[in-house]
Amino acid sequence: MATINEAFGSHTALTVTNLNSLASSATAGWQSAVVDNRTTKALDYEVHVTLDMSATAPANDKAAYIYVYAAYHDGSNWQPTNNATGTEGTITITNPNNFILAKVLTYQTSDDTLKSGGFFISQCFGGRIPDGFGIVIINYTGSQVAASGNVVAYKAYTETVA
Amino acid sequence: MTELKESFGSSTAMTITNLNSLGPSTTTGWQSAVVDNTSDKAIDVEVNVILNVDNTPPVTYSRVYIYVYAGYYDGSVWKYTLNAAGTEGTIFLTKPSNFILVKTLAYMTQNETLKSGGFFIAKAFGGKMPDAWGIIIVNDTTGTFEASGNAVTYKLYKEAVA
Numbered sequence: 001m002a003t004i005n006e007a008f009g010s011h012t013a014l015t016v017t018n019l020n021s022l023a024s025s026a027t028a029g030w031q032s033a034v035v036d037n038r039t040t041k042a043l044d045y046e047v048h049v050t051l052d053m054s055a056t057a058p059a060n061d062k063a064a065y066i067y068v069y070a071a072y073h074d075g076s077n078w079q080p081t082n083n084a085t086g087t088e089g090t091i092t093i094t095n096p097n098n099f100i101l102a103k104v105l106t107y108q109t110s111d112d113t114l115k116s117g118g119f120f121i122s123q124c125f126g127g128r129i130p131d132g133f134g135i136v137i138i139n140y141t142g143s144q145v146a147a148s149g150n151v152v153a154y155k156a157y158t159e160t161v162a
Numbered sequence: 163m164t165e166l167k168e169s170f171g172s173s174t175a176m177t178i179t180n181l182n183s184l185g186p187s188t189t190t191g192w193q194s195a196v197v198d199n200t201s202d203k204a205i206d207v208e209v210n211v212i213l214n215v216d217n218t219p220p221v222t223y224s225r226v227y228i229y230v231y232a233g234y235y236d237g238s239v240w241k242y243t244l245n246a247a248g249t250e251g252t253i254f255l256t257k258p259s260n261f262i263l264v265k266t267l268a269y270m271t272q273n274e275t276l277k278s279g280g281f282f283i284a285k286a287f288g289g290k291m292p293d294a295w296g297i298i299i300v301n302d303t304t305g306t307f308e309a310s311g312n313a314v315t316y317k318l319y320k321e322a323v324a
């Protein structure tokens with residue numbers, strides 16, 4: 001009888017140039033580059049986020065919001081959710097918006113480092129992974145993200161049959 | 163040892179003749195032609211919706227609602243959810259509707275093109291695909307969809323052991 005086991009790929013860090021030093025805002029956030037799953041064909045992705053906050057007291061929502069955008073590839077072009085571009089940079093969102101909220105990290109202590117632990121992307125898509133996906137982070141903690149020490153990383157998840 | 167991975171078919175555009183220029187209404191929407199899965203046997207379907215709203219400002223709760231309908235084949239006749247016809251055209255919905263809501267797109271910015279990114283159908287049916295399925299779109303934005311620039315596309319999803 002065959003056994004199905006988990007199989008994780010290697011740890012891959014996303015570029016976070018515009019996440020570093022991100023100010024607190026309800027609408028101005030960071031977007032990752034699209035993660036293309038058309039070749040990897042992973043069944044899921046485990047993601048981890050670390051946000052190193054500045055030494056400013058919690059205010060506003062005292063929270064960072066981690067959204068996911070989907071990217072559909074029509075054979076020629078990427079079609080990301082709404083105004084996501086598929087390239088790393090800043091993004092302005094509306095409230096409400098059409099991205100999928102995957103995680104909320106509360107900021108309760110000045111100078112705290114927020115760590116998501118691992119969470120999975122497919123939970124946003126009914127258990128599947130679209131052609132591509134990306135991360136959007138809104139920092140509405142009242143504190144600026146530090147200039148370094150921030151990480152958004154993932155591992156591809158497949159299953160082995162042995 | 164073999165590995166289980168995603169496997170997508172090619173992108174297929176649905177006919178959207180009656181979606182183009184669809185005016186705002188809470189009860190009159192667009193229905194796609196049915197997609198027969200009895201031969202495809204896909205275990206899920208990734209769908210992408212692009213809606214080009216005209217230059218009308220949004221009001222409170224301006225939304226587009228994306229529903230799915232199921233098609234059941236009894237061996238000789240197709241049975242569709244409620245009053246879905248299985249052919250592309252317009253459809254009358256009650257409010258609230260008994261169709262399954264799979265996606266809501268908020269219309270927040272005047273003249274915006276709404277993009278869903280990829281989303282999946284099977285979650286609407288508890289993780290399985292019925293014999294057939296179709297899409298229903300209700301434009302509750304106050305704006306009218308433009309005569310062009312709209313798209314509803316899909317890819318069949320399977321899993322491969324490699």
